[in-house]
Amino acid sequence: MSPEEQTVQQQVAASGSSFYYAFLFLPAPRRSAITAFYAFCRQIDDVVDETTDLGVAQTKLEWWRAEVARTFAGQAQHPVMRALAPHLGIYGIESRHLLAVIDGCQMDLDQSRYLDFANLSTYCHLVAGIVGEVSARIFGQTQEATTAYAHTLGRALQLTNIVRDVGEDAMRGRIYLPINELQQFNVKAHELIKRGQGAVEPDFEARFVALMRFQIDRAQATYDHALSLLPAADKRAQKPGLMMASIYRTLLHEIANDPVLVLTQRVSLTPLRKFWLAWKVQALGRL
Incomplete structure (x- = not known):
């Protein structure tokens, strides 16, 4: 397990989320993939929940949109995206899926x-x-x-x-x-x-x-x-x-x-x- 994968595994376990209990019974490769994807969703959600300045939150979401593009170009910067990147092709995860999650959180900024x-x-x-x-x-x-x-x-x-x-x-x-x-x-x-x-x-x-x-x-x-x-x-x-x-x-x-x-x-x-x-x-x- 890479350092990035260890980090996201620890984050999900520490969160106490109900999803953690559902992931426990998965084979290790699938557990690594879903944990990294869940960590991505948490990162995007936290932009809205933990950033009080709307301008800052908007800038962060734009950074994440760019990070999705970088990830699919093989140039991921964020540890969560480096953990998720190896699983994208294996499980048919497309950029449109990740961008949709960002678009949903954009709605939280807009209304x-x-x-x-x-x-x-x-x-x-x-x-x-x-x-x-x-x-x-x-x-x-x-x-x-x-x-x-x-x-x-x-x-x-x-x-x-x-x-x-x-x-x-x-x-x-x-x-x-x-x-x-x-x-x-x-x-x-x-x-x-x-x-x-x-x-x-x-x-x-x-x-x-x-x-x-x-x-x-x-x-x-x-x-x-x-x-x-x-x-x-x-x-x-x-x-x-x-x-x-x-x-x-x-x-x-x-x-x-x-x-x-x-x-x-x-x-x-x-x-x-x-x-x-x-x-x-x-x-x-x-x-």
Whole structure:
């Protein structure tokens, strides 16, 4: 393992991400590839999450676009891209895949609200659907139809992230819940930004819970749709994605028990529970 690969492996393990538990059961070459790809996605995501100056963030994204071009020209500079480069040709990862992830984060710089679900779906396509497609290739996709499954699963995972992070995103001034759906449930943007506290109408919790149950139901339905698209021939190879589905669907169930919690804390599963859910899919082949 190269120094660059060791670095990204350590970064992913230290992050505590649910993805880490799904990667554990992969053969070493595929684990190295998916870990490097995940590290790339984290680097791009951190540009938006950790850079408060929009001008600086824009400059960083432009640097990453140039770095993608350099990487495909055999001149990668960043350790993450040097770790990812050897896997690009093996797993059919193209520059358009990496640039789509950057374009998705560009949307975060350009807007902090989404008019409707169609608008939000474009964002989910870029930051998660494409990620799902690349992941499926690395896991060992053999069927063309698996692409639709992987894309839909990626969108389901992103919808789960949006539900989980309502409070954290609102603190940053970002609201991913579509505006027309906020209006449908009579939830005001300023109520989310205040995280349900302060001068809020007394029925806020009831309205917010109804909105969140709508979001949770849609995410669960998206998982159901994704699983219905997975060809039987690729089910074994795509176990890491199924592990993620199991972990994230369990997280959705936890949030559904008390949706208001997402406003003030990050709802999560323990590492042991994540490992158990991943192992169950690996050993039994079911969610």
